[in-house]
Amino acid sequence: MTPMTKRPGGARTASAVPYLFLAPAMALFTLFMAVPIGYTAYLSLRRTKVSGLGLGKGSRREVFAGLDNYTATLADGELWAGWLRVLGYGLLVLVVMLGLALLFALLLDSAHVRLARFSRIAVFLPYAVPGVAATLLWGFLYLPSLSPIRQVLDVDLLGSGTVVLSMANIAVWGGVGFNMLVLYTALRAVPRSYYEAARIDGASEIQTALRIKIPILLPAIILTTVFSIIATIQVFTEPTTLRPLTNTISSTWSPLMKVYRDAFVTGDLYSAAATSIVIAAISLVLSFGFLRVVRDRAFGEG
């Protein structure tokens, strides 16, 4: 940090200035991040204790539970089954979505492309559709008697085996545009002279894409991967919105759905708090773990 230049007015004002600038950010951080997190951590250590019938005054108390909620959460097979389901779904979404995003970005950036503006907007547009609306829209397309798809293709799109694919399809449809835009923007920043040099050396479009563009894009690809990992861990909208339409999605299909169910359906705020802290820890480990693994490769000397 560079030392503050002293002004006539005294050292006191000068030393207070940085804090003054920091204050709004600090206040907002405290109010909307630190306090809720602290309160969640506090709640996760408590539980209700009912005595007798649980009716009438004072029969329900909040007591300290120690780590009971955490042990229950970690021992809950349904939660881990949820993680497995999300893992399968996440792998599918990550690979297909980022693959398509990369493909579209490269196509749009290639030398011979027509209708570039139109295609860019067309690919990006689904991202602007809110998740719930997108899921309902697709949900209607999946329902047997309403779906035009079903008239051509006789597959139960909401069956126990296919529902994951149907959900992944919604996420891919909504997410490709955003990731494509990130990658495309990164590509546009690459000096054109690299490509010219490659062309002079006799590289084809495909060789340029594989040997030059993708290595240059690596940091952007990693960034979008981290964002996508976080987003898939938090998958909630798609299964929750599809759930009333099919009997293949349980109330604990994804870990976040379990938190919602515990907190607002079965009314156990305390175990919901514990589960959400476990989820936060796992997403932290996963995203930072991924970053750590790829950092050296992506950012060269790191």
Added chain:
Amino acid sequence: MQRNRLAVAAAAALAATLAAGCSGAAQEPAAPAAQSSAPAGPVKLTYWTWVPNMDKIAAAWNSANPDIQVTVSKQAGGDDAAAKFLTAAKAGNPPDLVQAEYQMLPSFVAADAVADLSGDVAQAKGEFGEGIWGLVTLGTDAVYALPQDSGPMMLYYRQDLFDKYGIEVPKTWDEYAEAARTVHKKDPKVFLGTFSSKDPGAFVGLAQQAGAQWWSISGESWKVAVNDDATRKVADYWGGLVKEGAIDDQPYFTPEWNKALNDGKLLTWPSAVWAPGVLSSNAPKAKGRWAIAPLPQWGTGENASGFWGGSSTAVAAKSPNRAAAAKFATWLNTDPEALGLLVKEGAVYPAAAKGGTMLGEAPDYFSNQPDFWQRAAAISATARGFTFGPNVNVTYNAFKDAFDKAVQDRSAFSEAVGKMQEATVADMQKSGFQLAQ
């Protein structure tokens, strides 16, 4: 870096203090309703409800009672409304009055969110049938709410298509199963009915008809019998029909279901008295073709029904104006003027006994059955009582998960009932409720 860490530590310390402050406030006992005896100026009450046009009904009260003014706040119904009220009660700022579905009332009582009105509304007891009254007392001496509407179940069926497929209105569930097979054989695209794994309320109504009692209170402990014989019988009956493919397995209230109703692909719906509203908006094409009959019975000579849905008016435990709120709730649910308004403006089927006389002309959708309300009232009188427990939400959630799976796997529905029992008991034990064996 150093500075950053310091900030985090400071924030954490602050969070801890705040959290401690919050919990301190939460544990303080609610202030007693001291000022209710001599209110200064008009008492202002807020009322959370999802009955349509309740603001008009409240306006009628407000103009007649300048000293007690009620403000209606329109809510979305269902589980979300219950969660919202419980959260508000926990946070210490609930509305004075709240619409409470019967199955949610015990959860509200267990969370100490609603007041015991036994001192304020004792005279209202005679206005209601015994089965309904039991839903708001939970079988205790307390009165936790005033019944508003009820949902006695009956069989809705497509009159024209029954003629077309040559089937009689089934009197027993055996006849219903037989009719289901006949219809589906004649046209494989058509089903007599569907089993919904998303609507525990409908299932509990059918179980009530068979005589199920999922919860009961004996002395100071709860008895839980979600998997009693009656419930298992009902479950396996439907499970059998789903397994052999005689009826459909799609949930109610989906676009798919609407379309089936509208296109005449579903011929019956065992539903409650509020169904005309659903049918007229979801299956407008079939207007004038549906009719009602009593539910099929389990044995010949029996005549019973159950309730699906229905709600009551409760007063929040933290309301400083309990007496005034109870006065309004009594007026709303027992006064002839209010009942008339509930029927006319709110499209409510009143729980009060004299509410039946308020219902004159059949709903537009049922113009083919001019005595709709008389039939409904006769069926309503046969509905069996039921006690809901303090964790219905857990049981209902277990229903959805277990029956979703049972429908998927075509496994025995009585096993799903067993899972509901396990989940319910496990939750009650975890919370510390006293359970009788």
